[in-house]
Amino acid sequence: MKQLDTVNRKILAELVANARIPISELARKVGLSKTPVALRIRQMEEMGLINGYRAILSPLQLGLTHVTYIEARLTDTRQKALEEFNDAVRAIAEIEECYMIAGGFDYLLKVRSRDMTHFRQIMAERISDLPHIHATTSYVAMEAVVEQSWTEI
Structure with a gap:
């Protein structure tokens, strides 16, 4: 986990909050340009730290109360x-x-x-x-x- 520096933690926090955030907005929020952010995301995916992206459904709205x-x-x-x-x-x-x-x-x-x-x-x-x-x-x-x-x- 030595590659999980402060910037990677910020990237992960933003992705957890909104996995559909555009790279340009994510880059602005973490203070880097788009290319380094995209590379960091790809590295974290390859490390297995990011397992995927998905829609989280509301069981309550689906009637599963x-x-x-x-x-x-x-x-x-x-x-x-x-x-x-x-x-x-x-x-x-x-x-x-x-x-x-x-x-x-x-x-x-x-x-x-x-x-x-x-x-x-x-x-x-x-x-x-x-x-x-x-x-x-x-x-x-x-x-x-x-x-x-x-x-x-």
């Missing part, structure tokens, strides 16, 4: 079983996040749905059929107190 966290316990935690579970989880669009956990259960899933009926359908038809699933415990979120994308550089 119901958030449930699920503790999942597996019947088998050998590597092959974990890989099968991971691949199957990635195929379920409603699973917004999934983490392998060290503790009293194996995975924590964050599921977005329209309402409880939709969530029950996702549980019955998709999550309960995940490979090696033994048991689940669900926790319905009542309110998002802090919910944000990574923006600190």
Whole structure:
């Protein structure tokens, strides 16, 4: 990370705030000309520091207002079983996040749905059929107190 100097940090902060900012405006904001800014961005992309650019959709505006966290316990935690579970989880669009956990259960899933009926359908038809699933415990979120994308550089 030795190439992440103050200017690169400024570039990243601006890109996080607005990935569609024109290079000319970005260059003006960080105090360089367009060519060095473009080169720095390309270097950070090649380093893997910038993984891509995307539109961030509002789940609330899409009607996905119901958030449930699920503790999942597996019947088998050998590597092959974990890989099968991971691949199957990635195929379920409603699973917004999934983490392998060290503790009293194996995975924590964050599921977005329209309402409880939709969530029950996702549980019955998709999550309960995940490979090696033994048991689940669900926790319905009542309110998002802090919910944000990574923006600190």
